[in-house]
Amino acid sequence: MRLIFGCLLAFAIAAVIGLGATWLTLSRGTAFGAIPIGAWTAWPKTGTQDADPYSRATIARSGELPVGSGDGVAFLARTDDNGQSLDGRCDVLINGITPQARFWTITLYDPQGRLVANSIDRYGFTSQEIIRRADGSFEIAVAPRARPNNWIPTGGIEGYVLMLRLYDTPVGVATRAAREAPMPNIQVRACP
Amino acid sequence: MMRWLLWLLAGALLGGIVHLVTVLVLPATATQDAYARFAVIAPVNAVTPVPPPTPQNAVIPFMDPAFAAAVCRYDLSAGPIKLRVPVSTAYTSVSFYTRRGVAYYAINDRAAGRRVIELDLMTNEQRANLPDDEEVTAADRLIVESPTSTGLILVRALAPETSTMPVAQGALNSARCQTDAKS
Numbered sequence: 001m002r003l004i005f006g007c008l009l010a011f012a013i014a015a016v017i018g019l020g021a022t023w024l025t026l027s028r029g030t031a032f033g034a035i036p037i038g039a040w041t042a043w044p045k046t047g048t049q050d051a052d053p054y055s056r057a058t059i060a061r062s063g064e065l066p067v068g069s070g071d072g073v074a075f076l077a078r079t080d081d082n083g084q085s086l087d088g089r090c091d092v093l094i095n096g097i098t099p100q101a102r103f104w105t106i107t108l109y110d111p112q113g114r115l116v117a118n119s120i121d122r123y124g125f126t127s128q129e130i131i132r133r134a135d136g137s138f139e140i141a142v143a144p145r146a147r148p149n150n151w152i153p154t155g156g157i158e159g160y161v162l163m164l165r166l167y168d169t170p171v172g173v174a175t176r177a178a179r180e181a182p183m184p185n186i187q188v189r190a191c192p
Numbered sequence: 193m194m195r196w197l198l199w200l201l202a203g204a205l206l207g208g209i210v211h212l213v214t215v216l217v218l219p220a221t222a223t224q225d226a227y228a229r230f231a232v233i234a235p236v237n238a239v240t241p242v243p244p245p246t247p248q249n250a251v252i253p254f255m256d257p258a259f260a261a262a263v264c265r266y267d268l269s270a271g272p273i274k275l276r277v278p279v280s281t282a283y284t285s286v287s288f289y290t291r292r293g294v295a296y297y298a299i300n301d302r303a304a305g306r307r308v309i310e311l312d313l314m315t316n317e318q319r320a321n322l323p324d325d326e327e328v329t330a331a332d333r334l335i336v337e338s339p340t341s342t343g344l345i346l347v348r349a350l351a352p353e354t355s356t357m358p359v360a361q362g363a364l365n366s367a368r369c370q371t372d373a374k375s
Contacts, residue, residue: 006199013203018210025215049296049339057215059293060222063229064254065346068287068298102302103283103350105258113253115245123257128352165256167283167350168300 026061029076030054035175037183039083040075040164044173047073064113072101072167078111080186086142086161088116088154090191094140094162096184101169103127108142108152109161116160118153125150138184162186219292226252226293227265227344234265237273239347239367244357256348260360264345264369268338272314272372275345279307280363283350286311290340297336304334311336312372313345345369 032052033045046055047069059066067074079085086092098104107124110116115123125140131149132138141147144156154160164183171181219225229251234240242251242261255261266273277286279301286309287298299309312335314322319337347367349360 002195006195009196010199010203010206013200014206014210017204017207018214021207021211022214022218026218047295047298049294051294053215056292056294057218060219060225062254063222063224063226063252063293065226065252065287065289065293065344066295068285068289068295070298070303071285071287071300071348103352105256105350107256107258109254114250115247115257117247126258126350126352129354163254163256167285168302 022057025054026058029058033173035181037075037178037181039077039079039081039186040183041077042073042075042171042175044069044073044171044175047071048173062113067165069172072165072169073171075164075166075183077162077164077186080188082188084188085159086186087188087191088157088160089144091144091147091189092142093187093189094142094184095137095187097137097182098127098164098184099166099169099171099181101127101166101171103167104165104169105167106140106152106162106164108154109163110157111159111161116153116155116157118155120153122151122153124152140184226289227291227342230263230265230344234263236265236267237270237369237371239264239364239369241361241364258352259348259350260357260364261349262347262364262367264347264367266313266338266343266345266369268313268315268318268341270371272312272318274368274370274372275309275311275313276368277309277347278363278366279304279309280349280360282352282356282360284309284363285348287346287348288313288336288338289344289346290338291342292340293344294339296339299334310334313338315341 035042046066104127130138140150142152144154239262245255285300316337349363351357351360
């Protein structure tokens with residue numbers, strides 16, 4: 001009798017720990033090969049054949065196709081600079097410069113990777129569309145209501161993520177630190 | 193007491209194994225991976241335009257809406273594939289993915305250095321069986337080896353401004369992906 005209870009307990013613990021760890025690592029992302037710069041994180045190795053088993057599983061589960069390393073690199077931000085989850089009801093300011101690249105795009109998605117519906121059908125910007133200051137830096141307002149200059153509408157959704165993709169860029173697997181790849185700040189200005 | 197601690201420990205160890213096994217097995221069991229999603233819209237060995245992502249509809253998640261995209265779902269079992277992509281004015285890239293969505297090769301218009309990106313895609317075996325006397329190989333043809341016999345080629349052209357999207361889509365219309373006729 002004790003043996004049966006013991007086995008059941010062990011199996012229950014194994015299922016909770018094993019599946020829980022799998023779910024957590026696949027939905028949060030792992031630190032393997034990650035380059036965190038401010039609020040942004042890139043996994044350049046995910047775009048190569050050396051992708052680790054966790055990123056392979058993540059790709060297979062979500063159905064996405066990662067940016068290949070000969071194409072570019074993608075930086076994902078789930079939070080602002082203070083680690084707060086991005087909330088579509090708040091006014092958020094992205095401010096600064098991007099690493100060297102021939103082109104870049106910034107796009108707002110819901111956490112599942114879908115575009116977010118809004119009244120002006122704008123889901124992001126390309127490096128060509130953005131309005132810059134004289135020194136080349138820029139400011140993008142991510143907010144539920146219209147803002148002058150660069151505005152990405154959030155559609156008022158609860159949570160969103162930002163993806164900044166650099167195309168034809170020296171940033172990649174060999175990049176180590178923020179000074180090689182200066183990423184813009186993400187700061188919350190006002191929250192209802 | 194001691195006995196229960198041992199059972200706990202055994203459970204934790206087994207949990208570690210369950211975790212590793214599920215992570216390793218997951219790619220092979222995923223039914224909604226990118227290949228499966230494209231299988232619905234794209235015939236084999238032909239370039240098919242990918243509908244631009246919208247909030248209601250996107251073939252795969254995290255598509256970049258600034259790009260026009262086309263996909264070639266390839267099958268090399270009948271022989272190598274020839275891929276021909278004219279580059280658009282802004283930025284064009286070709287990315288190769290295995291059946292499981294791993295990006296094993298990607299090239300952009302600047303790296304290709306021509307007006308047209310031309311590639312031969314084959315399996316390692318087909319590459320090994322190439323006749324040695326094909327001197328042209330190194331100079332003229334870019335050969336890419338696919339680790340799997342099926343997979344995806346994603347061809348993308350950037351529309352730097354929303355208004356240039358039709359131009360980018362038009363550039364991809366003349367992209368070709370077909371089995372090598374000569375063999």
